[in-house]
Amino acid sequence: MNQETVYDAIVVGTGITGGWAAKELCENGLKTLVLERGPMVKHIEDYKTMNDDPWDYPFKGQLTREDKKKYAKQLRVGWAPRDDVKHFFVNDLEHPYQETKRFDWIRGYQVGGRSLTWGRQSYRWSDIDFEANLKEDIAVDWPVRYKDISPWYDKVESYIGVSGEKLGLKQLPDGQFLKPMELNCVEKDLQTAMKTNFEDGRLLTIGRVAHITENDTKIEGRSPCQYRNRCWRGCPFGGYFSSNSSTLPAAERTGNMTLRANAIVHEVVYDENTKKATGVKVVDAETGEALEFKSKIVFLCASAMASVGILLNSKSKSFPNGLGNNYDEVGRNIMDHHYQLGASAKVDGHLNKYFKGRRPNGFYIPRFVNLDDKTKRSNFLRGFGYQGGANRDNWSDMVAELGHGAAYKEAMLKPGGWRIGMTGFGEMLPHHDNRVTLSKDKKDKWGLPQLDFDVEFKENELNMREAIKEEAAAMLKAAGFRDINTYDNATGPGLGIHEMGGARMGWNPRTSVVNKNNQVHEVPNVYVTDGAFMTSASCVNPSLTYMAFTARAANHAAEQFKLGKFA
Structure with missing residues (x-):
């Protein structure tokens, strides 16, 4: 690649937001260089475990002792990585970070990023979320409201394919939905009980999830979900949305995208004369070669904490503490969602019922607290929702004493009883002293x-x-239900894998990093559209909101580019 080439735009990262930025910029005619710090992953071709069965792995897919050392921090999440998907999670020995206080940073460095392994739950924000900071005098006000983002939610949902049920809730706006997946019998029992026993409007629905559920969809290059529930290995059908199956191919079809893997962006280059960014500095992950690529626009979509790190490391005469950081706001107000706490129970009955397929989704209980005077709680602000599911126990759980013989073989052919559980996802406030900084003495293998x-x-x-x-x-x-147990794994922030903040959006350059269009206040040709720009966290999964803001920002950038604003 010629380092003297001046691209119209550079996109840093290929995950949920990087893919969308690439698609929108390329479809608007901009010659776009897309940089990914990890290796190439081609759709279908590089999903090397996509069709494996459980018996293809020793130790039921558990990692060896040697691998557990490599993935020590990634394993904090409990369900990953496993032998079938470890290649989509970072090796912690090769990608270390420091913890003044515990933070569980779960990552995947490859083309597609965490869009290959995300939970795919897709929910809109409401004005309750966008207005909360202002009404409660917390942090800073969002410079946008739901009406500004609603058309972009429409665009994103229609393109990625979101299945779900319309509910008419003020705290969880409806969207452009494909047909919903089905609740099972026990989940329907809980749904009925909630309607009957609670007066605060709480309800249960099937999760809104980025899976195609209809055969006649117009979504290009993808087919409906096959209910294999092997999503995190990469889906050869494109049943769920990922950058690899959807947005990156769309960008490539335009002929305007150049994609380079193994390119670690560590600095945005700033021109003191023009007051604009001129490109990025890169280390080749394989060779260690130092490179610089030039462009008229830069989109940081590296994931929230990685983008914050790039901003902090982008030092110049005008920005001695990092790009956009003259007021010490970059790296602050870090948030996540509560995770790994909730309750579970055993369920009597329904022993003559089972379910077909492996539904890659569960039920969802939307927020029902602190919505009005009736639901107000006195000891905390904001709210929470739940995700959960019901299923039948492993075949022989109830007959552990029958470990051999004919009785054991017969028991293996019968499912056990039903269980149900739910985990809460709650909002974390944007505390100003929750922050990430650059280590003063610890560097990685590339010297960063x-x-x-x-x-x-x-x-x-x-x-x-x-x-x-x-x-x-x-x-x-x-x-x-019976034998109800609550649990709280007492984790640190980060484990929800919804890390946000560090370059928040706001009106005032002294108290925020980016404006309402996701532009760095003092450097308008740099856009930050991953989770770093979040001003508050809501209690719903954030990826749909990241995508909507990214599509909006990329179209804004294209308009400004065509007007000659970034010349």
Whole structure:
């Protein structure tokens, strides 16, 4: 590649947001260089475990002791990585970071990023979310409202394919949905019990998930979900949305995209004379070669914390503490969602019922607290929702004493009883002292500063965690389920894998990093559209919102480019 070529735009990252930025910029005619720090992953061709069965792996897919050392921090999440998908998670020995306070940074460095392994839950924000900071005098006000983002939600949902049920809730706006997946019999029992026993409007629905569920869809290059539930290995059918199956191919079809893998962006280059960015500096991950690529626009979509690290490392005479950081706002207000706490129970009955396929989705209970005076809680702000599911136990769980012989063989042919569980996803406030900085002395194998996390749950979050457990148990009890157990794994932030903040959006350059169009206030040809720009966190999965803002920002950038604003 010729380092003297001046691209119209550079996109850093190929995950949820990088793919969308690439698609929108390329479809608007901009010659776009897309840089990914990890290796190439081609759709279908590089999903090397996509058709494996459980018996193809020793130790039921568990990692060896040697691999557990490599993935020590990634394993904190509990369900990953496993032998069938470890290649989509980072090796912690090769990609270290520091923890002044515990932060669970779960990552995947490859083309497609975490769009290959995300949970695919897709929910809109409402004005309750966008207005909360202003009404409660928390942090800074969002410079946008739901009406500004709603058309972009429409665009994104129609393109990626989101299945779900319309509910008419003010706290969870409806969208452009494909037909919903089905609840099973036990989940329907809980749904009925909630309607009957609670007066605060709580309800249960099937999750809104980025899976195609209809055969006659017009979504190009993808086919409906096959209910294999092997999503995180990469889906050869394109049943769920990923950059690899959807947005990156769309960008490539235009002929305007150049994609380079193994390119670690560590700095945005700033021109003191023009007051604009001129490109990025890169280290080749394989050779260690130092490179510089030039462009008129830069989109940071590397994932929230990685983009924050790039901004902090982009130092110049005008920005001695990092690009856009003259008021010490870059790296602050880090957020995540509560995770790995809730309740579970055993369920009597329905022993003559089962379900077909492996539904890659569960039920969802939308937020029902702190919505009005009737639902107001006195000891914490904001709210939470739940994701969960019901299933039948492993074949022989109930007959462990029958470990051999004819009786054991017969028992293996019969499913056990039903269980149900739910985990809470709660909002974390944007505390100003929850921050990430560059380590003063620790560097990675490429000589780049490691990130150092100083983030914690505070009183509001701890009070909310108690409510999440209590309400989960109350709903299971109302349904008549038994042996109810609450749990709280007492994790640090990060484990929800919804890390946000560090370059928040706002009106004032002194208290925020980017404006309402996702442009760095003082450097308007640099856009930040991954989770770093989030000003607050809501309690719903954020990826749909990232995509909507990214599509909006990329079209804004294309308009400005055509007007000659970035010449």
